[in-house]
Amino acid sequence: MKRMTHFIALGALAVAQAGGVTTLSAQSGAGPTDADLMSSATNTGAVLTNGMGPRGQRFSPLDQINAQTVSRLVPAFAASLGGEKQRGQESQPIVYDGTIYVTGSYSRLFAFDARTGEEKWEYDARLPDGIMPCCDVVNRGAAIYGDKIIFATLDAHIVALNRNTGKVVWNKKAADYEAGYSMTAAPLIVHGKVIYGNSGGEFGIIGRVEARDVNTGELVWSRPTIEGNVGQLNGKDSTMTGKLNASWQGDQWKTGGGAPWLGGTYDPETNLLYFGTGNPAPWNSHLRPGDNLYTSSTLAIDPDTGEIKWHYQYTPHDGWDFDGVNEFIPFDATVNGKKMKLGAQANRNGFFFVLDRTNGKFVSASPFVTKTTWASGYTKAGRPIYVDSNRPGAPTTDKGASVFSAPSFLGGKNWMPMAYSQQTGWFYVPSNEWGMDIWNEPITYKKGAAYLGAGFTIKPLYPDYIGALRAVDPATGKIMWTYKNKAPLWGGVLTTGGGLVFTGTPEGYLKAFDAKTGQELWKFNTGSGVVGSPVTWEQDGEQYIAVMSGWGGAVPLWGGEVAKAVQHINQGGSLWVFKLPKS
Amino acid sequence: MLLDRRRALALIGGGTAMLAVGGRAGAASLDKVIARGTLSIAVYRDFEPWSWREGDRLRGIDVELGELLASAIALRAEFLELIPGDDVAADLRNAVWRGSVVGQAPADVMMHVPVDRQLALANDRAVILGAYYRESFAMACNRDRVPDCEALPPAFKGRPLAAEIDSIPDFYLSSVSGGMLRSDVHHYPTGPAAVAAAAGQEADGVVATRAQIEHGLLAARDRLVQRKGPLPMMLSPGWNVGIAVKDDSRDLGDRLESVLAALVANGKIPAIFERYGVVYRPPAEA
Structure with missing residues (x-):
């Protein structure tokens, strides 16, 4: 936990100006400020935030790569994360000042040269033997601020590194x-504070959203997500x-769950997280019994x-x-x-919500998957109309009472973030068509003792596909197009001013689609x-596209037909970087 | 190839206990631990009265049992303290057949594994055997505040009742008699913490494993009384507790199983239980 006080003067930087969009004009050793992060959605010369802007819209106005040119897109370089530590790579790259920062599986952070792909430095968190990540050893990305690059680790630490050297500035449990x-x-940085949610430990815990001073790592505030906690x-x-x-x-509020494990978005206009x-x-x-507030919710x-x-x-x-952790995009x-x-x-529950x-007032909820067995819809007031017979039974009932429920607990959409195009006004939602048989399992064991668990089998709804990338018109809730993928989709989406939608598939492809029609172009x-x-x-x-490749996450952990x-x-x-060839 | 042949031989050897105990028939795992001189033993962390730390010292029934097992085959015991996962299948994966996700090697043997046919079938990379105890759930009441610990569940309405969070005692108290005791349930991180609550001022009664209750009584017999009658509508009839080894270490498992049987027969294992206040109960016949 040595405090690094290096001052590193950086060389002059080529700053591109293109098509009336702004680029960050003063990239220097001082690094991104609060104001830079807030305007990051329109700064096309860098990728400063998870979600490509605090609102998480994942929209870039760049249009050099477009429906006409995308067929010529080729790799510029690839960079391996190396070692025996592979598994799921769920990270989103951060790009600044000629460097691409990516987090890797097993709580690693890499800095690669954005022009050549050469590694500048690598940080390996020393993980204790006893960690029990629920669903693979993934990390979803870092946050940049000033001279720091900050990420969270599998042993629940927040680590701030000097972004030029990879040395630890602070490390807080x-x-x-x-x-x-x-x-x-990925942490979120707003008003000089690193803001994140806790995760894991489904039992005996309550969720918390917390803010730490970005310079010292000291806790500023902590907000429990379960009512009754202070x-x-x-x-x-x-x-x-x-x-x-x-x-x-009773005292169930002391251990009610509700972990905000996927982080959050921020809207500068309303000043709300x-x-x-x-x-x-x-x-x-x-x-x-009860609504169990504020689980499966969005909190502003x-x-x-x-x-x-x-x-x-x-x-x-x-x-x-049905977690409610998914990104809420302003x-x-x-x-x-x-x-x-x-x-x-x-x-997760299969409905697309507009608030x-x-x-926080309810505007609409419409299904974005083909089957939602647990509710027939939502009332005007925004309450689900439950199908009572589809609720898994009380633990005292027999194992025989199995219900088939769709979506499965992996959700109509899981962690992978959708994108919103300012060009089409549509959302691009990476969804999955699967359901589950769920029943009370009387003979299970936990911590050396008998336990009443849930038994479940996840089943694809259709023989030819599970994954479905969908364009959703938020004004009507209508599905405008669907791209079907054999394997479940588990990666995030990007949409651009070039009229394109990009997403990856478990089969290994990065794909580009026409944002209007859904036609696969590349x-x-x-x-x-x-x-x-x-x-x-x-x-x-030149316009660049980058994505992480590396199969893993929760899907390979579940067997059966999936x-x-x-x-x-x-x-x-590996990190893959693409651009158009110089003509 | 060689490995496959050795495994096949070990499996044949496993059929006759003497051959396995003799360890001559290409017994890879048993030979290996004997050559190494140590037996690594996985025990649950923070798991009183079975395995927990008192200051720096690791103690408990499973710890002493592990030491006894190791010394019976002239080995030194080494302990791996296991943080429990979502279920025992995860624990078997981490402690017995694969190792942890960050690369910690598995132990040679894991203590306190439920001996259950379904569990064994679902986890075929581990061999579960050597049942050494019969566990079940029990209740105790605070002597000063509860007039009759044998009463039916509705009689406890309005009395604070302690249970470990997310355990069968928790589900039992939250659902028995149509859930009428639900708001009286107070949740604790472990069974012993729940027992301590009933021995102190926080709760009038507690449901926990029988071993946790009896061990708690050791220091609080003046304050706690154990319910003698069965718990109506209890969701579990009890289960046998044994050990697990990796599927290619069946010879080691067989050897430890026969050692366990001998240590029960000569009274050494029951004597360990007694020191922790737990009445020794032999495993039920399948």
Whole structure:
């Protein structure tokens, strides 16, 4: 934990100007500021934030690569993460100042030269033997600020490195890995604070969104996601989350789950953070009557105090393991002739939600997968209309009471982020068509003792595909086009001013689609499954695309019929960078 | 190829206990641990009264049993403390047949594995054997505050009841009698913490494993009384507890199983249980 006080003067940088879009003009050793991060969605000369802008729209106005030129796209270089440590690479690259920063599996961070792919430095977190990550050893990306590059580790630390040297500036324990906590999401930086959610440890925990001073790593505020728990601000107790025992019985609020493990987005206009929360604990809903607030919800939080400004609960009293953690993406649109500040989320439960992002009021919910067995729809007030017979039974009932439920607990959409095109006004949602048989399993064991678990089998809904990349019009909820993929989709989406949509497939391809029609225009096989999120930027007058390749994540952990679609996919661990050939 | 042949021989040897114990028939794993001079033993971390740390010292029934097993075959015991995963299948993967996801090698043998046919079938990379105890769930009440620990569940309405979070005692108390005790359930991170709550001021009663209850009584017999009658509608009838080795180490497992049987017969294992206040119960016949 040595504090590095290097001052590194950087050479003059080529700064590209193109087509009226701004590029960061003062790239220097000082590094990105708060203001730079806030305007990162329109800065095409760099990729400064997870989600390509604090709102997480994953839209770039760049159009050199477009429907006409994309067929000529070729690799510029590839860079291996090396070693025996492969497995899932779910990271999104950060690009700044001639360097591409990517996180790798097993809590590693790499700095590659953005022009040649040569490695500048590599940081390997020394992970303790006892970590128990639930779903592979992934990491989803880093955050950049000033002279630092910051990421979270599998043993639940937040580590800030000097971005020029890879040396540790600070390293703080955010949670106890021995209690089952882990961290995989990219942190978010707002107002000089690193903001993240805890993850793992589904039982005996409560979720928390926390903010630390970006320069020191000291905790500024902590906001529990379960009502009845008291938050912290500047080392003192702040306010209680919600109202004690309003939607929980007894002391269940002390251990109610709701981990916001996927991180969040931020809207500078409303000055609100949007964090999604996980499902409630224990898993069997019959043991915890009530809505179980604020699990399976989006929370709008003040970035300076950690106060909750509003909440919306997607799956009240969840019984199917439908996390609400997915990214809530702010966008503006006209609804019933009125211009509105909105936000959208594609939920595990199979519905695509549009909310008023200023107050959390429900606007619409429409299915983005073909089958939602657990609810027939939503009321005007935004409550699900449950199909009661589809709720898994009480633990005292027999194993015989198996229900088939779709989506499966892996969700209509899992962690992989969707994108919003400012050009088409549509969202591009990486979804999966699968369901599950779920039943109470009377003979299971946990921690050396008998235990009442859930038995489940995940089943594809259709013989020819599981993955489905869909264009959704948020104004109508209509599906505008669908691209079907044999294996489940598990990577993020990028959309551009060139009228394109990019996403990766487990089969190894990075693919480009026409944003209007869904027609596949280009593909390239990276040699291993793509489960990362692609980005684009401009460098030396040329548009670049980058994506991580490396098969893994939660899908290979589940067997059954899903395994058949992915059994021939090999592991890897590489950064791939593409551009158009110089004519 | 050689490995395959050795395994086949070991499997044949496993059929007759004497051959396996003799360890001559290409017994890869047993030979290996004997050559090494140590037996690495996985035990659960923070798992009183079976394996937990008191200050720096690792102690408990499983720890002493492991030491006894190792010394019976002239080996030194080494312990690997295991953080429990989502289920025992994860623990078997981490501690017995694959090792942890970050590269920690598995142990030679894991203690406290439920001996259950279905569990064994679902985890065929591990060999589960050597049942050494019969476990089940039990209840204790605070003597001063509960007039009758034998009463039916509805009689406990309004009394704080302690249970380990996300355990069968938790599910039992939260669902018995139509869930009428649900808001009375107080959750604790471990069974012993729940027992301590009932021995102290926080709870009137506790449901935990029988070993946890009896071990807790050792220091709190004046404050706690154990329920004698069965728990109505209890979700588990009990289970046998044994050991597990990797599928290619069946010869080691067979050897340890026969040592365990001898140590039960000569009273050394029951004596360990007694020191921790736990009544020794032999495993039930399948």
